[in-house]
Amino acid sequence: MTALKSAPETAFDADTSPKHPDHLPLRRVLSRTFFLRPTFFLGLAVVVMFAVYVLLGSYTVTIPDFFTIVINHLTGGEKIPGASFIVMEHKLPRAVVGTMIGVAFGLAGALFQTMLRNPLASPDIIGISYGASAAAVTAIVIFGASGAVVSGAALGGALGVAAIIYAISRGGSGAGGGSRGNAAGNRLILAGVGIAAALHAVVNFLMTRADIRTAADALIWLNGSLNSATWDRAGVLAVSLLVLVPAVIALAGPLRILELGDDAAAGLGIRVNAARLGLVLTAVALAAVATAAAGPVAFVAFLAGPISRRIVRKPSLPASALTGALIVLLADFFASNIAPVILDGTVLPVGVITGALGAPFLLWLLVTSNRKEA
């Protein structure tokens, strides 16, 4: 994360800033800690939520028991009947996968939103999730697939659609005309929205052609669910993130400069097109692996950016990643422990809750914040 934090930290609130030029070093140190504060607390919140998720809920585990279970599992020691299975095969992989997809969606959304300068631009909206959905629903409805096949189809669908969108937005005539304004970005968004609308229609149509049970299964996948979280899946995700997160860190610097507009960025020595391609690839890959693992968990990518930005008071990739993880863990805890009590035993897919919890929160932030850009 060094690349993210290395640049001049300045989230110092305007109203608290003293104006003593001679105290500069001290102030910069102060501002550094001030900056760290909200992000740090977000990280802390994720850790706490992770613990709550694993330890509490309909099946409670004490902290000593938890460590005994994990250590015994790793060392091949004695298992606690029932508890070992529930923690190691159910709760823990689910929490791990949930955290990782939250991070992936949060980063993907923030990358798109920053790069395209559009708060609406997230993989949900610019078509990539719909590519995954259309492929997965086709697999479920037409080929009766389940499990890893659906994941594979989703991954392929997401990447394929992303490639199509990128090809469409690149190929237009404006390519030789220099990089005036944000035309390339707007074309990317438009192509995404158009493709998303078409794929959305395809998904809806497939839903009407399936028998109702299959349609219900497909609906659960479409909402995004952690029901199929296993250690295998966690492993695949972890490997993907080990590649992609460093890529994000490496690209964070160029991204900050791209925010100044294409011209200024080029003046500062960014290869604008190459940097943008790298960012698009990384963001797409993040969204694609996360969607393959758990379905297009609704709105995490869209919500994580704006929410985190109102918490740490500036656009921040790490904060967005942490917010994404927090949303997913909180929502799934709610979905699997609290919702069944209210809804007479129905276990909801996590994606239903991410939207239902995250959206009101963002609306509340919108209502209460007085910032001009809101």
Next chain:
Amino acid sequence: MKLSTTTTVQGRGSGTLVPAGPGGISPDASAPGRGSGSRGTAGRRTAWLLAAVVVLAVVSAASLAIGARGLPLNTVWDALTNFNPEDGNHAVVIARIPRTVLGLLAGAALGLAGAAMQGVARNPLADPGILGLNAGAALAVVVGIYVFGIGSLTGYIWFAFIGAAAAAVVVYAIASRGRDGATPVKLALAGAALSAGLFSLMNVILVSSQDTLDRFRFWQVGSIGGRDWSVLLPALPFLAVGAVIVLGGGRVLNSLALGDDIARGLGQNVGLARGITALGIVLLCGSATALAGPIGFLGLVIPHAVRLLTGPDYRWILPFSLVSAPILLITADIIGRVILLPGEVPAGIMTAIVGAPVFVWLIRRGKGAGL
């Protein structure tokens, strides 16, 4: 480039106030030339608009003729002018009229609303769905099915309309808070966020009730088939008022497009203008969604396509959208009727399938996507 340099220079000397003075650079043909040029453009646009109306008429006639039972156009003409209740073919034609009329109305409403929405929100992502309309309508329909056991298309209509309107009001109220009122960014964010929440609530019901899902999924695709006059007539006043509001707002949208500051400088009451336009959009899009279900693609694609032809002048974009959108919708519906015989592909699906390649082509040849 050279050309524009010279016109700039000459423009300075040949202001309309001043006759050719001794020192001024003598006014040349450029000023009157420009005038006739713009008149020429207007003439060309009017011609295009008339052509589009003709195409729409042809498409509508085709919509009466084509279907599971294909009919020659003279039979259609006969049925319209000289109806014979004994003739089975005539009955088929008459039965296709509501469907065609609905295509006209819903298409026109969605096209207009989409164009106006992009003007209000100044965002290429904006379609009427962004005000939360589709999400509100969908949730209301789901609630109608789940809680009140509504099962008919007629029954959905009021739920859908009220849901759409309520969602739009909430979005607008949230976005209007704070210092600057309902700025485009706040509108878009609030709309998208509320939609997210409403869709989630809807999914809570759908996941827990398979019966509801079973009925809802057929509404969700968006279709103009299977509605009759009793459904269409109550919607007419809403559509008419909405169309008047939006069509009259071309100038307003033109000034809003320059940004709030300049619009204010031009004497526009920005908040009021945006609010009234939004009201028109809600009436149009809410009615259309109530009648036909969510047909998302029209409001997005048509204004972008039209803009390539008309340029950024909303006084032209609006009428062109009004005429072009039903062309696409009815064409899509016709194709949907025959492509999977004996089944039908709903118009909502076909619109997207027919519209997507057009949209892609537009993006590829367009020079960016300015609004």
Next chain:
Amino acid sequence: MAILNAKDLTLQYEQRKVVEGLSTEIPEGKVTMIVGANACGKSTLLRGLSRLLKPAGGAVTLDGKDIHTRPARELARTLGLLPQHPTAPDGITVRDLVGRGRYPHQGFFRSWSVADDAAVQRALEATDTFGLAERSIDELSGGQRQRVWIAMALAQETDVLLLDEPTTYLDLAHQVEVLDLVTDLNRSRGTTVAIVLHDLNLAARYADHVIAMKGGRIVAEGPAIDVVTEELVFNVFGLESRVVPDPISGTPLIVPIGRHHASPVSTNELEIAS
């Protein structure tokens, strides 16, 4: 050390040629002002010189090497640019924005350093924006904002600095201040500066070298005293004027004639020049 040279340069947007077959050299260690009427291609030339626009023909070289073949970041340590309409991210603070000018000096492993702090500090002080450092860009006036952007370009600390109409939005005092500042930079550090400027009088005052453009070509270049003449002003701007010596600096001072305040001179002899 840093010679920026354009040879037979053709620049175009889409199919539209804006600059055609243009050759020139930005004199090293001097202040060059590029002037011309609106849409004469002067901003486009600046974009071409700064690698924003790939030439459709010819080449731009820095110290003999084509600027399009050099690594972008290395070039950005030598050649800086302030575009005409830069965009600031929402809510960014002045110090953060100026700090982003240090980007080409940072590497993947070499992150923010004391030298960067010092450069930002110098840039803030030079542009008199130090007091604004912790403010958000959104809160600033147009003039303040422009000075902050200039500070960002200064923080880049390049040998060559290209500025596209840096005095837009500034009042006269701040215009003079910015140009004084750029001149200081030139005199003290030997920075080569090229500026697209609208105000002919200020251009003539501050330029060591003037490039006058019309229709995508260079009409005249050289010291202001030789270039800025009544004939040139009419040729380039279509404006009739008197050119008198500036009472302060002795450089050419253009006094427009206009239609209301004097009987115009005969246009015949002027038209020969065009």
